[in-house]
Amino acid sequence: xxxxxxxxxxxxxxxxxxxxxxxxxxxxxxxxxxxxxxxxxxxxxxxxxxxxxxxxxxxxxxxxxxxxxxxxxxxxxxxxxxxxxxxxxxxxxx
Amino acid sequence: xxxxxxxxxxxxxxxxxxxxxxxxxxxxxxxxxxxxxxxxxxxxxxxxxxxxxxxxxxxxxxxxxxxxxxxxxxxxxxxxxxxxxxxxxxxxxxxxxxxxxxxxxxxxxxxxxxxxxxxxxxxxxxxxxxxxxxxxxxxxxxxxxxxxxxxxxxxxxxxxxxxxxxxxxxxxxxxxxxxxxxxxxxxxxxxxxxxxxxxxxxxxxxxxxxxxxxxxxxxxxxxxxxxxxxxxxxxxxxxxxxxxxxxxxxxxxxxxxxxxxxxxxxxxxxxxxxxxxxxxxxxxxxxxxxxxxxxxxxxxxxxxxxxxxxxxxxxxxxxxxxxxxxxxxxxxxxxxxxxxxxxxxxxxxxxxxxxxxxxxxxxxxxxxxxxxxxxxxxxxxxxxxxxxxxxxxxxxxxxxxxxxxxxxxxxxxxxxxxxxxxxxxxxxxxxxxxxxxxxxxxxxxxxxxxxxxxxxxxxxxxxxxxxxxxxxxxxxxxxxxxxxxxxxxxxxxxxxxxxxxxxxxxxxxxxxxxxxxxxxxxxxxxxxxxxxxxxxxxxxxxxxxxxxxxxxxxxxxxxxxxxxxxxxxxxxxxxxxxxxxxxxxxxxxxxxxxxxxxxxxxxxxxxxxxxxxxxxxxxx
Numbered sequence: 001x002x003x004x005x006x007x008x009x010x011x012x013x014x015x016x017x018x019x020x021x022x023x024x025x026x027x028x029x030x031x032x033x034x035x036x037x038x039x040x041x042x043x044x045x046x047x048x049x050x051x052x053x054x055x056x057x058x059x060x061x062x063x064x065x066x067x068x069x070x071x072x073x074x075x076x077x078x079x080x081x082x083x084x085x086x087x088x089x090x091x092x093x094x
Numbered sequence: 095x096x097x098x099x100x101x102x103x104x105x106x107x108x109x110x111x112x113x114x115x116x117x118x119x120x121x122x123x124x125x126x127x128x129x130x131x132x133x134x135x136x137x138x139x140x141x142x143x144x145x146x147x148x149x150x151x152x153x154x155x156x157x158x159x160x161x162x163x164x165x166x167x168x169x170x171x172x173x174x175x176x177x178x179x180x181x182x183x184x185x186x187x188x189x190x191x192x193x194x195x196x197x198x199x200x201x202x203x204x205x206x207x208x209x210x211x212x213x214x215x216x217x218x219x220x221x222x223x224x225x226x227x228x229x230x231x232x233x234x235x236x237x238x239x240x241x242x243x244x245x246x247x248x249x250x251x252x253x254x255x256x257x258x259x260x261x262x263x264x265x266x267x268x269x270x271x272x273x274x275x276x277x278x279x280x281x282x283x284x285x286x287x288x289x290x291x292x293x294x295x296x297x298x299x300x301x302x303x304x305x306x307x308x309x310x311x312x313x314x315x316x317x318x319x320x321x322x323x324x325x326x327x328x329x330x331x332x333x334x335x336x337x338x339x340x341x342x343x344x345x346x347x348x349x350x351x352x353x354x355x356x357x358x359x360x361x362x363x364x365x366x367x368x369x370x371x372x373x374x375x376x377x378x379x380x381x382x383x384x385x386x387x388x389x390x391x392x393x394x395x396x397x398x399x400x401x402x403x404x405x406x407x408x409x410x411x412x413x414x415x416x417x418x419x420x421x422x423x424x425x426x427x428x429x430x431x432x433x434x435x436x437x438x439x440x441x442x443x444x445x446x447x448x449x450x451x452x453x454x455x456x457x458x459x460x461x462x463x464x465x466x467x468x469x470x471x472x473x474x475x476x477x478x479x480x481x482x483x484x485x486x487x488x489x490x491x492x493x494x495x496x497x498x499x500x501x502x503x504x505x506x507x508x509x510x511x512x513x514x515x516x517x518x519x520x521x522x523x524x525x526x527x528x529x530x531x532x533x534x535x536x537x538x539x540x541x542x543x544x545x546x547x548x549x550x551x552x553x554x555x556x557x558x559x560x561x562x563x564x565x566x567x568x569x570x571x572x573x574x575x576x577x578x579x580x581x582x583x584x585x586x587x588x589x590x591x592x593x594x595x596x597x598x599x600x601x602x603x604x605x606x607x608x609x610x611x612x613x614x615x616x617x618x619x620x621x622x623x624x625x626x627x628x629x630x631x632x633x634x635x636x637x638x639x640x641x642x643x644x645x646x647x648x649x650x651x652x653x654x655x656x657x658x659x660x661x662x663x664x665x666x667x668x669x670x671x672x673x674x675x676x677x678x679x680x681x682x683x684x685x686x687x688x689x690x691x692x693x694x695x696x697x698x699x700x701x702x703x704x705x706x707x708x709x710x711x712x713x714x
Binding site for chain 1: 324325326327329330333334335336337338340341342344345346347365366367386407408522523544548553554555556559561563590593594660661662
């Protein structure tokens with residue numbers, strides 16, 4: 001199981017701020033995002049993907065244990081039990 | 095007259111009780127543009143080296159920018175420039191609200207204050223008429239009450255900058271307050287207090303001229319479209335800086351208990367959903383549709399009844415995670431007290447957390463804390479300590495000197511727990527989790543200041559994502575963010591839009607050149623050069639005061655202790671390697687950290703480089 005934390009409007013889309021998701025044999029971030037999209041009846045992907053570019057909005061952060069997947073293996077980043085994933089929309093402040 | 099500028103400054107001599115109006119020099123305008131640029135130019139030229147910052151020989155320069163009071167968005171900032179009593183360095187402290195436009199409407203681009211009044215005074219400036227008035231009756235009262243009484247005596251629409259009891263008591267991190275916005279850091283309020291200057295009040299009805307109204311209107315329209323089209327706009331408008339607390343914690347940037355721990359149990363209390371429950375009103379500074387200001391109310395617990403400006407992200411940290419405290423109502427209360435007394439919330443929360451670590455470790459006793467049980471998370475003791483610092487009572491009198499001096503006075507090994515750079519207490523963010531950001535703190539002319547070169551590449555991925563944990567190329571990234579900030583603070587732009595890619599040098603060039611009519615300002619390369627010039631002159635001011643490479647420093651806890659967990663687990667801060675890179679990127683001498691003569695000459699600072707014959711003689 002991995003823990004997924006949702007920030008901002010992603011929490012509204014998923015209906016929860018935190019979900020525990022069972023990971024399968026093909027345990028990549030890409031598969032996890034597909035599972036989250038399935039759970040939300042397509043609303044998750046709609047919020048995640050820039051429909052023009054066909055890619056994840058550049059300002060959305062997907063973290064695995066606090067590390068942006070851009071600096072890991074992007075969607076091919078492998079997950080293991082008890083990993084913490086965070087989905088963060090554009091945040092402003094600080 | 096050029097657009098944007100009034101073309102005039104006020105020189106206030108408190109010793110002679112005299113105010114003189116002078117013209118802005120065209121050479122200074124071309125070379126330094128305004129705002130932060132004017133501040134360092136005047137401070138460097140007019141304040142001798144090695145003076146006591148709390149002596150009459152120091153000066154306070156309050157500047158506006160050429161775009162203040164126009165329709166350009168987010169340019170209403172004002173800057174207080176002085177020699178800091180906390181760091182002993184050059185210091186620029188930036189505030190928001192409405193004071194800067196009003197000063198322009200009253201007819202002035204900036205005010206230079208020198209000397210010391212015989213008794214408490216305030217300045218009243220109204221459409222070109224200026225007086226110095228008695229402030230004895232205002233001395234000792236809060237900033238809120240000061241605003242109210244001065245408005246009764248002058249004009250209900252007057253805009254005011256003032257100090258509270260902390261500034262009067264020369265607390266080394268006292269701030270200057272204007273309608274609950276503050277020029278927070280560096281003790282600029284103490285410099286005002288040392289001059290017996292309680293406040294400056296302004297009221298004006300004059301218009302700001304615009305050189306090319308059509309081009310300016312188009313540039314502003316473009317700016318508003320950029321704002322409204324950005325996902326960051328809604329995020330920032332919604333909750334201001336409070337929108338990021340838990341997300342930054344996730345990134346490892348909400349360090350707990352004096353940078354000893356990375357995770358804060360109970361951090362959910364700082365989620366946007368929880369902090370959003372306090373909000374009763376949104377407001378914005380003059381001329382800013384972002385409207386990131388919020389008013390909070392507290393309806394339960396011992397702090398019930400408070401309605402006040404919300405604690406910003408940094409304040410949520412300094413009185414929150416840093417003190418091991420998750421009682422968010424108490425942070426609202428602490429924020430209100432700091433504003434009323436006129437205290438920097440970052441330094442105040444910082445020194446209290448620092449004292450908590452000393453108490454928990456047995457370095458200081460309950461006798462020395464005056465009976466306060468300064469355990470982590472004890473918010474009642476925390477609130478009481480704010481009062482004692484402002485009024486210099488007991489341990490408060492020691493902490494009022496700042497963490498560096500307080501640690502030296504306490505001794506017993508306290509120095510190793512004082513997290514500062516050049517005497518400015520470290521703010522929120524974990525430097526080991528964002529190396530260019532930490533490098534900016536170490537090399538900043540004002541000490542550990544997070545706004546001097548906010549590392550947007552590492553923290554939000556703008557203009558491109560950069561791995562925050564690596565060391566490669568961080569010298570250049572740090573230089574870029576520092577110089578860009580220096581350019582935008584000539585305007586004086588709020589840095590938030592730039593941090594999220596909503597303000598660029600190119601857009602600033604369009605706004606500035608169309609407003610002022612100065613052709614050179616339309617070239618972004620010209621503006622970048624001015625930014626670099628400003629940053630280097632700030633550096634030379636500090637070199638003249640004896641600051642060199644060894645002062646570009648972060649504490650041992652940051653350099654040597656690995657982060658215990660979280661995204662930056664195991665990371666330390668590679669200061670030497672990062673500094674070497676940075677000096678190379680800057681064109682500064684690697685051994686001393688002093689700008690080379692070639693670099694200064696290339697920036698049009700020949701008159702400065704000629705005086706810099708022997709860089710080593712400036713070393714302490």
